[in-house]
Amino acid sequence: MTAAAPPASVDATLELLTSRGYLAERSLATVVFLALRMGRPLFLEGEAGVGKTEIAKVLSAALGRRLIRLQCYEGLDVASAVYEWNSSAQMIAIRLAEAAGDTDRDQLSSDIFSERFLIKRPLLQALEPDTAGAPVLLIDELDRADEAFEAYLLEVLSDFQVTIPEFGTIKAPAPPIVIVTSNRTREIHDALKRRCLYHWVDYPNAQRALATVTSR
Ligand SMILES: Nc1ncnc2c1ncn2[C@@H]1O[C@H](COP(=O)(O)OP(=O)(O)O)[C@@H](O)[C@H]1O
Numbered sequence: 001m002t003a004a005a006p007p008a009s010v011d012a013t014l015e016l017l018t019s020r021g022y023l024a025e026r027s028l029a030t031v032v033f034l035a036l037r038m039g040r041p042l043f044l045e046g047e048a049g050v051g052k053t054e055i056a057k058v059l060s061a062a063l064g065r066r067l068i069r070l071q072c073y074e075g076l077d078v079a080s081a082v083y084e085w086n087s088s089a090q091m092i093a094i095r096l097a098e099a100a101g102d103t104d105r106d107q108l109s110s111d112i113f114s115e116r117f118l119i120k121r122p123l124l125q126a127l128e129p130d131t132a133g134a135p136v137l138l139i140d141e142l143d144r145a146d147e148a149f150e151a152y153l154l155e156v157l158s159d160f161q162v163t164i165p166e167f168g169t170i171k172a173p174a175p176p177i178v179i180v181t182s183n184r185t186r187e188i189h190d191a192l193k194r195r196c197l198y199h200w201v202d203y204p205n206a207q208r209a210l211a212t213v214t215s216r
């Protein structure tokens with residue numbers, strides 16, 4: 001994958017989406033352009049099937065960035081979305097240290113809470129440096145997740161960093177391109193919407209389809 005520069009104008013954004021077969025209104029291209037330019041997350045709301053998820057896929061392909069997808073569901077927690085310690089590997093390391101007669105507790109605890117034992121889930125993966133440029137992070141169907149998770153996300157999206165008590169703070173060298181979607185089965189808090197550029201995605205109409213077909 002080779003990274004491409006973000007589009008330089010609304011027209012270029014429209015062209016970029018259209019060239020990948022995505023039918024976009026000018027208003028959508030405008031908000032996508034602004035989100036890329038300002039480095040702000042994009043919040044897309046709309047009925048199922050209007051192309052919210054597809055935008056993230058198209059942007060990832062067009063810009064040559066990795067697509068990291070977090071599919072939300074009821075009960076989604078930090079262990080599945082952000083990170084988890086590999087406790088069985090930690091246990092083995094402790095046993096081995098014991099067997100070898102290592103008794104330095106501080107050393108052992110800093111060893112077992114090191115990156116080697118950290119299982120990175122999508123949100124943490126999206127904060128890692130990437131030579132192809134910051135990835136596209138798709139947080140899909142946020143309305144399915146619990147409100148507690150939404151509150152957690154608010155912190156991640158404001159600072160693009162995650163704090164792991166036993167390890168420290170991990171901050172993205174460059175903010176990922178974040179796309180949050182919701183099918184509006186419930187309202188998403190204003191606080192989260194304020195962090196993002198918001199757009200209501202409508203069904204493509206015939207005119208939009210025609211414009212795309214004739215511009216090819
Ligand atoms: N504006 C669009 N242009 C091109 N294809 C679209 C568009 N909207 C939807 N689709 C197609 O419809 C399908 C459903 O889109 P999807 O992005 O999964 O919808 P949503 O995430 O809004 O539920 C996908 O296969 C996608 O390719």
Ligand SMILES: [Mg+2]
Nearest residue numbers: 052053140181
């Ligand atoms: Mg979707």
